[in-house]
Amino acid sequence: MAEDAFKQFREHSVAEFFKKNRQMLGFSGKVRSLTMIVHEFATNSLDACEEAGILPDLFVQVEELGDDYYRLTIRDNGPGIPKSHLGKALGQMLAGTKFHRYIQQRGQQGIGASACVMFSYLTTGQPTKAISICKGKKLTANISMDFKTNKPIMEELGEEDVAEGSGLTVIAEFKDVRYEKSNYGVYEYLRRTALANPHCAITLIEPTGDQFVFPRSVSINPPRPFEIKPHPLGIATHDLLEFSKVNKENRKISAFLQNEFSRVSAAKVEELRSLVPEVNFDKDPKSLEWQEAEKIVKAFGQVKWIAPATDSLVPIGREQIELSFRNIFNPDVLIVTERSPKVYRGGIPFMIEVGIAYGGGLVSAGKKGEVMRFSNRVPLLFDTGGCAITETIKAMDWGRYDLKDFDEEPVAVLVNLVSVHVPYTSAGKQAISNEEDVMEEIKLAIMEASRGVQKFISGKRRAHDIATKKKLIGRYVQQLSKDLASLSGEKSDKIEAQLVKIIEEKYSGPEGLVGEDTPAPEKETGGSEDEGGAEE
Amino acid sequence: MSSNDASKKLAGMGTDMVGQIKAGDGPTFETVLRTKSNTLFDESVGCLRTGDKKETRKFLSMAQARTFMQTVAVASRTRQFLKENLHTSIRGLFYQLKFSLGEDIDEDLFTEQSESNGLIEDLEVALKIKREDLNLTTDRKGFVAGPMTILDRFGGDETLIDLEKQGRSGWSIPSDVDNGMEIKSLDADYVLVVEKDALWQRLNEDKFWKKENCLLVTPKGQSTRGTRRLLRKLADKKLPVYCLMDCDAWGWYIYWTIKTGSMNLAYLGRDFAVPEARFLGVTMKDIDEFEFLQKLTIKAKDVDVKRAEEMLGYPWINRHKEWVGELKAVLKTRKKIEQDALQGQRLTFVGEYINKKIKNKEWLP
Numbered sequence: 001m002a003e004d005a006f007k008q009f010r011e012h013s014v015a016e017f018f019k020k021n022r023q024m025l026g027f028s029g030k031v032r033s034l035t036m037i038v039h040e041f042a043t044n045s046l047d048a049c050e051e052a053g054i055l056p057d058l059f060v061q062v063e064e065l066g067d068d069y070y071r072l073t074i075r076d077n078g079p080g081i082p083k084s085h086l087g088k089a090l091g092q093m094l095a096g097t098k099f100h101r102y103i104q105q106r107g108q109q110g111i112g113a114s115a116c117v118m119f120s121y122l123t124t125g126q127p128t129k130a131i132s133i134c135k136g137k138k139l140t141a142n143i144s145m146d147f148k149t150n151k152p153i154m155e156e157l158g159e160e161d162v163a164e165g166s167g168l169t170v171i172a173e174f175k176d177v178r179y180e181k182s183n184y185g186v187y188e189y190l191r192r193t194a195l196a197n198p199h200c201a202i203t204l205i206e207p208t209g210d211q212f213v214f215p216r217s218v219s220i221n222p223p224r225p226f227e228i229k230p231h232p233l234g235i236a237t238h239d240l241l242e243f244s245k246v247n248k249e250n251r252k253i254s255a256f257l258q259n260e261f262s263r264v265s266a267a268k269v270e271e272l273r274s275l276v277p278e279v280n281f282d283k284d285p286k287s288l289e290w291q292e293a294e295k296i297v298k299a300f301g302q303v304k305w306i307a308p309a310t311d312s313l314v315p316i317g318r319e320q321i322e323l324s325f326r327n328i329f330n331p332d333v334l335i336v337t338e339r340s341p342k343v344y345r346g347g348i349p350f351m352i353e354v355g356i357a358y359g360g361g362l363v364s365a366g367k368k369g370e371v372m373r374f375s376n377r378v379p380l381l382f383d384t385g386g387c388a389i390t391e392t393i394k395a396m397d398w399g400r401y402d403l404k405d406f407d408e409e410p411v412a413v414l415v416n417l418v419s420v421h422v423p424y425t426s427a428g429k430q431a432i433s434n435e436e437d438v439m440e441e442i443k444l445a446i447m448e449a450s451r452g453v454q455k456f457i458s459g460k461r462r463a464h465d466i467a468t469k470k471k472l473i474g475r476y477v478q479q480l481s482k483d484l485a486s487l488s489g490e491k492s493d494k495i496e497a498q499l500v501k502i503i504e505e506k507y508s509g510p511e512g513l514v515g516e517d518t519p520a521p522e523k524e525t526g527g528s529e530d531e532g533g534a535e536e
Numbered sequence: 537m538s539s540n541d542a543s544k545k546l547a548g549m550g551t552d553m554v555g556q557i558k559a560g561d562g563p564t565f566e567t568v569l570r571t572k573s574n575t576l577f578d579e580s581v582g583c584l585r586t587g588d589k590k591e592t593r594k595f596l597s598m599a600q601a602r603t604f605m606q607t608v609a610v611a612s613r614t615r616q617f618l619k620e621n622l623h624t625s626i627r628g629l630f631y632q633l634k635f636s637l638g639e640d641i642d643e644d645l646f647t648e649q650s651e652s653n654g655l656i657e658d659l660e661v662a663l664k665i666k667r668e669d670l671n672l673t674t675d676r677k678g679f680v681a682g683p684m685t686i687l688d689r690f691g692g693d694e695t696l697i698d699l700e701k702q703g704r705s706g707w708s709i710p711s712d713v714d715n716g717m718e719i720k721s722l723d724a725d726y727v728l729v730v731e732k733d734a735l736w737q738r739l740n741e742d743k744f745w746k747k748e749n750c751l752l753v754t755p756k757g758q759s760t761r762g763t764r765r766l767l768r769k770l771a772d773k774k775l776p777v778y779c780l781m782d783c784d785a786w787g788w789y790i791y792w793t794i795k796t797g798s799m800n801l802a803y804l805g806r807d808f809a810v811p812e813a814r815f816l817g818v819t820m821k822d823i824d825e826f827e828f829l830q831k832l833t834i835k836a837k838d839v840d841v842k843r844a845e846e847m848l849g850y851p852w853i854n855r856h857k858e859w860v861g862e863l864k865a866v867l868k869t870r871k872k873i874e875q876d877a878l879q880g881q882r883l884t885f886v887g888e889y890i891n892k893k894i895k896n897k898e899w900l901p
Contacts, residue, residue, distance in 0.1 A: 473595070473601045475643060480595065480608055483612035484563070498557050498558065502562055
């Protein structure tokens with residue numbers, strides 16, 4: 001785990017550790033490394049903007065300086081970082097990390113911006129340039145770090161007054177990275193970030209000089225997630241014991257349970273009491289013993305609880321997804337689910353959002369069977385194979401939804417997992433583990449959206465069928481008219497004109513197909529051997 | 537049916553369709569469903585025929601539009617043949633109709649001859665005419681010799697054909713024995729149908745037809761439409777029809793096709809069936825009766841056994857206890873025997889065998 005990794009910084013040379021453990025920190029592969037770096041700075045920017053109530057404007061530029069050698073510029077319009085914190089935020093490992101357990105947050109992934117500063121310094125020997133406009137001051141600094149002491153080094157400090165504006169610009173150079181326009185590259189990362197964060201405007205300038213703008217789709221920041229009390233079903237014995245020890249406000253176990261956990265009412269406490277009569281619920285929580293805690297946790301499992309409070313979950317939202325999908329893909333059809341939160345492992349709230357887009361801009365963009373995974377709005381680009389989202393999509397019977405050749409259809413599926421605690425498969429935090437409850441919910445959500453898409457596709461196919469039919473039958477009109485004229489003695493062009501008119505009327509709309517599924521003449525089934533030949 | 541009648545029917549079909557179009561409807565025509573499920577055995581006549589289930593062919597149907605157009609094209613083209621009094625085969629018709637549908641259409645009216653078979657049957661059924669009435673010829677295969685003369689009006693000539701004067705080859709039965717053909721004189725006591733040409737040649741050499749005053753026919757295997765039609769006409773002249781076949785699956789099938797018609801062409805009904813036909817042999821019983829045959833049997837193949845089992849399931853066959861006995865004997869002994877085996881002892885034995893069978897009425901129904 002990244003946390004464990006950082007603990008070792010104090011004992012070893014940070015640089016040495018970093019060199020040895022790059023992969024562990026997510027810096028594996030040249031393309032992936034650059035994407036990770038952009039991710040670190042971008043999430044910091046988005047979090048800062050949202051916290052300050054500013055609609056994020058993100059500018060990213062990648063310039064090629066040499067072989068696998070790039071300069072990255074990232075600028076936001078956030079509140080900026082005051083002088084006192086600037087060095088710490090960018091030049092000290094672990095400084096800004098917060099590992100709150102019961103809050104939905106972006107920053108669960110990755111390793112922090114300071115690791116990127118270090119990466120830059122290690123590969124190029126250059127400090128990272130930071131420009132922070134904060135509270136009327138424009139602050140510039142070159143930041144590097146002292147690996148031995150894990151202390152930031154700030155050089156060439158500049159400070160001037162500015163009349164307005166705020167934001168942070170970071171300019172850093174990196175070697176051993178690569179810009180590539182693949183599914184794992186910066187472009188794709190930002191495109192998907194824009195998709196899942198419709199309140200952002202993102203501009204990207206590629207090494208080629210090409211500029212891409214992902215416009216803002218909604219002009220309200222999403223509500224901030226907040227911390228919640230743990231739900232009894234999400235608690236293990238040692239958690240309960242630990243909480244009871246640090247508890248100060250409650251003098252009785254009954255009150256402690258009622259006040260410190262969600263969904264525990266007085267009535268539920270009474271129910272617990274009757275389930276474990278041997279435990280004295282009136283004693284001081286501090287005196288709770290392991291065996292007692294164990295019994296209470298066991299009893300938690302026997303009580304029927306109201307599902308945990310899920311208002312701590314902040315989904316992207318149906319309208320928002322729709323708007324950003326339209327902005328980015330402009331598909332023919334777009335179905336976004338709006339499902340209620342669920343719980344996995346008995347007590348961890350989560351929520352699945354699925355958006356499926358089909359046709360339109362996806363066709364012109366050449367997108368086929370695209371799967372876009374997100375957790376708490378953060379695009380998951382790597383470790384596709386082992387991810388619960390990918391596996392669920394693979395296992396789908398797409399034929400049922402007229403998407404038999406899923407990989408060949410102009411379809412894009414967005415899945416966002418929202419949770420205070422995302423079950424990642426590994427420290428890389430790029431894949432969701434195969435939690436049964438989560439997979440089931442992903443499946444249901446995809447099915448729900450697929451049904452909507454199917455309605456559209458079958459409607460579209462019907463229209464297409466009618467056109468095909470009209471065209472097909474139309475081919476035979478002239479010949480038929482000639483022969484009918486020959487048989488009846490009437491004029492061929494007159495018959496043809498009338499036939500064309502009949503066909504036009506019949507196949508003018510989808511209703512033209514009703515009751516028109518006449519099968520081809522049935523094949524002769526009787527007889528056997530080669531009698532036919534003899535009788536020809 | 538005269539060519540004039542057929543021509544009128546074809547024209548009427550076209551006029552009906554134009555009428556539908558004028559009324560604002562897509563053109564259609566009605567035909568009879570030609571499937572196994574709509575095939576039944578007509579007890580009163582004793583032949584297979586199609587049931588009453590009708591089908592409507594529609595031009596305004598994705599699945600049928602092409603066939604519909606093709607059917608009308610065949611109708612129109614064969615009407616031309618009738619007008620010009622010219623005959624051709626289905627293959628010839630196919631080449632007549634194998635042309636592009638138009639400059640900008642990358643599709644031919646017909647691409648395979650097999651496409652035309654089904655729709656010619658459609659026309660036959662819908663208009664109640666035979667393909668022979670449409671001047672469509674089929675390949676000939678059967679031969680006949682014996683006391684009969686035929687007046688053949690063909691190619692502008694009238695030829696009187698004496699079937700006693702056809703030498704070693706016999707008269708080749710044409711594909712159409714109705715149009716332009718007339719039986720002028722007939723002086724035979726019965727008709728003998730032998731499955732194989734080889735046996736026919738043997739009997740012809742013996743002048744069997746002269747000695748026994750019969751018509752000697754071979755379909756050379758499965759009967760053509762022409763042969764079946766001729767047998768029907770001869771049966772209509774009250775001549776008994778006796779059949780001498782192999783005692784195996786193929787022989788039985790040839791016999792039952794002559795007698796009741798086939799499933800495939802059930803829609804032709806009585807016109808192509810001879811319910812009066814009788815099966816002289818060879819039978820399983822013969823093996824017991826003629827000692828020399830016992831050494832000449834062959835092991836029955838799977839197809840023979842399967843066919844025997846199938847036949848036991850057909851109500852129009854299993855109603856005859858003689859056939860049930862015969863077929864069960866095959867299943868039991870797993871043996872079969874060819875008609876050629878009758879020559880095993882003496883070449884001339886066949887004639888004696890036939891006479892004995894007819895005289896003693898030893899036949900299967």
